[in-house]
Amino acid sequence: MLDYTCESSQRLDQSRQVAHLLSLPMRTVVFIAYDIIGDIHGHAEILTTLLAKLGYRHHLGAWRHTDRSAIFVGDFIDRGPGQLETRIVREMLDAGTARAVTGNHEFNAIAWHTPDPDYNGQHLRRRVSKNRQQHGAFLAETEDDPVLHSELVAWFLTLPLWLELPELRLIHARWDRRDDVRTRWWDAMADTYRKSAILDEPPW
Ligand SMILES: [Mn+2]
Numbered sequence: 001m002l003d004y005t006c007e008s009s010q011r012l013d014q015s016r017q018v019a020h021l022l023s024l025p026m027r028t029v030v031f032i033a034y035d036i037i038g039d040i041h042g043h044a045e046i047l048t049t050l051l052a053k054l055g056y057r058h059h060l061g062a063w064r065h066t067d068r069s070a071i072f073v074g075d076f077i078d079r080g081p082g083q084l085e086t087r088i089v090r091e092m093l094d095a096g097t098a099r100a101v102t103g104n105h106e107f108n109a110i111a112w113h114t115p116d117p118d119y120n121g122q123h124l125r126r127r128v129s130k131n132r133q134q135h136g137a138f139l140a141e142t143e144d145d146p147v148l149h150s151e152l153v154a155w156f157l158t159l160p161l162w163l164e165l166p167e168l169r170l171i172h173a174r175w176d177r178r179d180d181v182r183t184r185w186w187d188a189m190a191d192t193y194r195k196s197a198i199l200d201e202p203p204w
Pocket residue numbers: 039075
């Protein structure tokens with residue numbers, strides 16, 4: 001039989017968590033209480049309903065739980081009616097009540113916004129109708145406000161591609177056992193991150 005020990009990620013900071021994990025006897029499984037939340041896609045109301053249902057309360061500027069924390073697995077934007085409500089997630093990250101990785105929709109948003117230095121007048125994600133349609137809900141709320149648009153893209157660039165925690169690893173969509181995920185994502189995305197006018201280097 002395994003022993004199960006519950007610890008609150010809110011009560012222990014990360015270094016204390018690591019020290020605590022190292023001090024545990026072998027064969028002990030520690031559950032840190034996470035709520036892993038999938039694609040939001042602009043459905044801010046559904047997100048706040050879910051957080052409330054899970055016992056989170058909006059308090060001191062962010063949604064928080066007394067002894068749990070949330071992990072968002074990307075795809076915050078496109079499709080739904082509340083695109084700017086990515087601030088719900090941002091507030092939680094800033095308050096330390098959640099963590100997050102990026103999704104392909106954030107990646108597309110970065111590429112849509114970033115001029116392609118190799119093709120004058122083009123962007124890294126071509127502004128063809130299919131791509132515009134996919135990004136339409138987000139553009140409708142941001143395109144007329146270039147400062148806001150740039151600011152949101154700058155935030156997308158800060159999101160990591162994956163998280164490696166003591167208990168689990170997370171990435172949007174999938175891990176591919178045939179590839180080293182770091183290599184695969186790097187190859188696919190690093191050029192876009194590098195060509196971005198906002199950051200000189202990818203954020204990981
Ligand atoms: Mn999605």
